[in-house]
Amino acid sequence: MxxxxxxxxxxxxxxxxxxxxxxxxxxxxxxxxxxxxxxxxxxxxxxxxxxxxxxxxxxxxxxxxxxxxxxxxxxxxxxxxxxxxxxxxxxxxxxxxxxxxxxxxxxxxxxxxxxxxxxxxxxxxxxxxxxxxxxxxxxxxxxxxxxPRVQSILEADLAHRGRVLAEQGAGVLFAGLDDRLSWTGSHLVLSTRDFAVPAPWTDVAIEGRGMVLLPTMFARGAQPLIDPSRPPVLMYPARGRATLSEEPPPVTGDALVRLLGRPRARLLLLLAEPASTTELAHRLGVTASAVSQHLTILYDAGLLHRTRSGRIVRYARTRLGDDLCR
Structure with missing residues (x-):
């Protein structure tokens, strides 16, 4: 470990x-x-x-x-x-x-x-x-x-981790990154039982250097850098990474289609996790401007909320939007 x-x-x-x-x-x-x-x-x-x-x-x-x-x-x-x-x-x-x-x-x-x-x-x-x-x-x-699709998944992961930290604390946060991680008061312990090759070291002191936690699409479990003398970094599997290969969900609810129209119904179903206009356009194979128009209408109706990170705006369903999809 x-x-x-x-x-x-x-x-x-x-x-x-x-x-x-x-x-x-x-x-x-x-x-x-x-x-x-x-x-x-x-x-x-x-x-x-x-x-x-x-x-x-x-x-x-x-x-x-x-x-x-x-x-x-x-x-x-x-x-x-x-x-x-x-x-x-x-x-x-x-x-x-x-x-x-x-x-x-x-x-x-x-x-x-x-x-x-x-x-x-x-x-x-x-x-x-x-x-x-x-x-x-x-x-x-x-x-x-x-x-754009990967960035949307990583942004959604960071938003989720922030909520967990705020609502449940660091112990639950670390355990949620990977089941091989555990928090023991002043130590974060990473089990190495299934490492492909043995880790070349077993102990890292943070020593005021700060630790950066990085979600990735390409890890089955948490992993550190090879060299423990470098500033501490821990990579962990991004939440929702398997959705990268998913096709846009079919719209099967006739009532939802009649209420919103097929394009808006499909967008609402996609937005169970936050996504940007560009990412949604790539997934649906349409222009970003077309997506933007539909998102504005869904937002004005109270079915979506949006958050800004720099120049990127991400949308996700509100509780009303979740209830409507159910």
Whole structure:
């Protein structure tokens, strides 16, 4: 097991965030072992033709056989909702020695893939090739349609965790992230009983550095960084991640359709969890402006509420909307 030791005040500096760069890097696990991620199969089928024009040899080599990735590729977010571009700039500034050490730590005693072994002979040039490959992968395969849906799921997860913390406290919050986690007063304990390979350490002191909790679409359980000397991060499975592969629900209630019309009825059914206009448009295969018009009418009728995060507005059903759907 791994114990994260909290001193007085450490819990007050524990926060949530999500990372588009982390999700992009972790999505490469799908390329190495697609059977582990069934809810990403529709996306994988769509992007396979696009991968042919990318540096696939290097992108696949980023992930070790047990699905570990080098820590420097998933830097701890400096704010709750960083952009992919700003995080990629952090990676571009990684010292050469850390690039080499982190790849060896991820692969442990396992031989490095040829693409990595050759590259690490000149780590600065290798880092440029790697970050360019990740940038192209993001633009070609993720940014346009995949990330808006994933971001909506991550936002909904953060909203849910905030409610749990406010209403039930830190103990219930941590236990709800993963059943392998437990809170014991001043220690957060992570069971490692089903880790693919043994963790290289068992004890982490938070020591005023704060812990950042990051939901991810690509983990079966909570996992820390490989290097315990880095600022503390704990990744955990995002709530609702399996909905990524769901088709929009059929509208079966004739009364609901007659009352609202089919487009608004379908939107209301989709909004059991918060979603943005862009994400809803992608799911329904329509324009964002068409979705926006229907959302405004549902909001004005008291069936939806909305919250703003920066420039993004997310909608979800009110209690009246829930009752109507039932």
């Amino acid at each position: 791994i114990e994260f030791r909290f001193a007085v005040g450490d819990l007050a500096t524990t926060s949530f965030a999500y990372s588009p760069l982390q999700e992009a890097v972790f999505s490469l696990r799908c390329l190495r072992d697609p059977a582990r991620y069934p809810h990403h199969r529709p996306w994988l089928r769509r992007i396979r033709p696009r991968l042919e024009g990318l540096d696939r040899e290097l992108l696949t080599a980023v992930v070790a056989p047990w699905l570990w990735v080098p820590d420097f590729l998933t830097p701890r977010p400096e704010r709750a909702r960083p952009s992919f571009a700003e995080q990629l700039e952090q990676v571009r500034a990684t010292p050469a020695g850390i690039v080499v050490a982190d790849f060896h730590a991820a692969y442990r005693a396992h031989p490095l893939p040829p693409a990595v072994a050759r590259g690490l002979a000149e780590p600065s040039a290798f880092l440029t090739r790697l970050t360019d490959a990740l940038d192209a992968y993001w633009r070609v395969c993720l940014a346009a349609d995949w990330w």
